[in-house]
Amino acid sequence: MNKKKNSLERAASAYLRSAMHQPVDWQEWGPAAFALAQTEDKPILLDIGAVWCHWCHVMDRESYENAETAKVINEHFVAVKVDRDERPDVDTRYQAAVSSISGQGGWPLTAFLTPDGKPYFGGTYFPPQDQHGRPSFQRVLLTMAEAFEKQREEVNESASSVIAAIEHNESFMGRAGNPGPELVQKLVESIVKQFDSRSGGFGSQPKFPHSGAIDLLLDVAPRGEGNEAAKTAATVTLQKMALGGIYDHLAGGFHRYSVDERWIVPHFEKMAYDNSELLKNYIHAYQTYVQPESARVAREMIRWVDEWLSDREHGGFYASQDADYSLDDDGDYFTWTRDEAAAVLTAEEMAIAAPYYDIGEVGDMHHNPLKNVLHVRGSLEAVAKSNGVMLEIAAKRLGSARRKLYAARLQRPTPYIDKTVYVAWNGMLISAYLEAGRVLDMPEVKAFALKSLDRVLREAWDAGKGMAHVVAYGEAGGSAARVAGVLDDYVFVGHAALDAWEATGELRYYAAAEEIAAGAVARFYDKTGLAFFDTEAPVEGEVRLGALVTRRKPLQDSPTPAANPVAAALLLRLATLNDREEYAVMALETLETFAGVVEHFGLYAASYGLALQRLLLGTVQVCVIGDDDEAQRLEAVALARYAVNKSVVRLRKEQLSALPPALAETLPHLPAISGSVAIICTGRGCLPPVRTVHELIAAMNKVL
DSSP states (O other): OOOSOOGGGGOOSHHHHTTTTSSSOOEESSHHHHHHHHHHTOOEEEEEEOTTOHHHHHHIIIIITOHHHHHHHHHHOEEEEEETTTOHHHHHHHHHHHHHHHSOOOSSEEEEEOTTSOEEEEESOOOSSOBTTBOOHHHHHHHHHHHHHHOHHHHHHHHHHHHHHHHHHTSOOOOOSOOOHHHHHHHHHHHHHTBOTTTOSBSSSSBOOOHHHHHHHHHHGGGSTTOHHHHHHHHHHHHHHHHSTTBOTTTOOBOSEESSTTSOSEEOOEEHHHHHHHHHHHHHHHHHHOOHHHHHHHHHHHHHHHHHSBOTTTOOBOOEEOSOSSTTOSSTTTOBOHHHHHHHSOHHHHHHHHHHTTOOSSOSOSSOTTOBOOOOOSOHHHHHHHHTOOHHHHHHHHHHHHHHHHHHHTTSOOOOEEOOEEHHHHHHHHHHHHHHHHHTTOHHHHHHHHHHHHHHHHHHEETTTEEBSEEEOSSSSOOOOOOBOOHHHHHHHHHHHHHHHHHHOOHHHHHHHHHHHHHHHHHHBOTTTOSBOSSOOOOTTOOOOGGGGSOOOOOSOSSSOOHHHHHHHHHHHHHHHHOOHHHHHHHHHHHHHHTTTGGGGGGGGHHHHHHHHHHHHOOEEEEEEOSSHHHHHHHHHHHSSOOTTEEEEEEOGGGGGSOOHHHHHHGGGSSOOOSOEEEEEETTEEOOOBOSHHHHHHHHHHHO
16 A cells, blocks of 8 residues: 555545545645646546445545556646535536536546536546456546647537536526426326336336335325325335345345345445435335334334434434445445354244345355345245244244344444534434434434434534535544535525424524525525525635536435425425515425426426425424323324325424414414314414314314
8 A cells, every 4th residue: 555645634524535545646626726737737537436435446446546547647637536425516517517428427427627627528437457348547548638638629629518518407498387286296107107016116227215206105195086006106115125135134224226126236335315315204104004114114224323323422413334344345244145144043043034034045146146135035924834933933033133143243344434424414314313203202313313403503504604514524634624515405404493393392493494594595596597506606706616617406306305396395384484475486486497397307306296295285284282191192193194295393382482473473372272282274374273182183184
């Protein structure tokens, strides 16, 4: 290993720091790197990756740690490395650029830029030698250096046309007035059409969870006749994923995606954002269909996040867990040979666990066919029967087998946890934890969510400076300039603050949501073209680097919910609480901006469908007032059935004197409230208070 360090030793990001010993003269993204490229008149080699990305580390080892390749890079290029989690603004733009050049994006993203940052060529992973019709990385480097040197005019022309293509792609000439229920219907039909009835999920391999689509289906399914297909697609997908290898049957939590259509062999990294949205899916399915399996999976997911992705001391959620602990480990940490399993289990436990989790002599991993990914093929009843034991005994043996396998796995070298605390992903997990804590009656889960939100608001939010993108980095050493928050950071934390207000009745959380939403509107809303940009407008005299000169309006869910519909939903939630007509208008205008193009996004526009549902159906607020067991029961009933336009607000009597404006006009003026009550409010006013669970169920059925 090269002992001399490059400038990345000063970085704070785990991905950048992992490259500090490489012989490449890496620079961080910033004015200094661009100035150097312009002074030396060299093209920029841009590498965008992530600490959890297996192929990024493969390319590091094969190419960037190779002295000969590094020499070519250092001689002909200014090399810039970017962490896609730390700089989503840089990543999204160059992904769009490379997709327009090569037809595909992904990580590692490898792009060749002019000294002012315009891309003229790019791809993803390049192999060290010519193979499978792909040129070696060294050959690509030399060709791109020569093109820059000898065909400068064509290079500049090509780069300008790529930037123009990105700008055009983001212009969304798709405005259409009055998007209505038929647009939601089209999105739902498009999603259902892609449903794989045999294995669950949507489309063929590789298979991603598509949490937004599942939530949209769960929302429309109970709303009327003819929605059976939506229910089936959502519930079968959740069930099949939980049985598959994409789910970690020992620790809980989901891997990023599955390489096959049956959910068996995953890409093993686990992301905060996948687990936040999937946790919501399982909670929402449980709310509506009360299947014990949904609650079990949700509880196990929480256990995994608590154990691996939580800063228990300070509050806050970490970013990700790697797929492997080294390049020689290709999923080995998570997989089992039959002998490895037999070595830690008794013969009786093995007789149950092996058929249940499909642990065979021949496994599922291509590189090592002995390795099995644990997944459930048949029922425990069938396994018990074939072993001639009672179901209870089989369940007991399976439980002890799981505990022993997990304990044995913990003795293996453990994949890296990126302990960076990102603002948007924390917003998403805080919301998921608040929902789960309330629905499953887990007060400690709700408490950790509030502790985490308090930390984000304290350390990342400043009404003057705005929101930061990072609360804290996980690596020791290195320092980072403050990374300005993008639209995602504002809107997800805005929703989390409203969720916290609903769960606690504490007005400070409502006030925080109002302040953050006002910040988002001031910094990101396009008053002339309407809808929201993902980055702030440049301040006077500020020069944006490279492709950051283009501003995007995110509409597509990939992989997290798109920020524009999430922003519209935040404004709609606030408008029902503060009566600010301009928020409702802005939300409508945002949805209208994309109404003409959104149906072409289908599966990837589910967040838009959810925001549109909220707009069309109007908010239903169930306010539960009281402190006793009866109030607890009323809250539990109010939380039953998921509906995107329903919110359940829990208030103590003394909190009736400090409410958001719209509720302050109604709740305190209702006839003297004695004992615990539930009051349902819609845009048209509040219904008379109800006191019993049965009255509440009847009233909710009417308004939903």
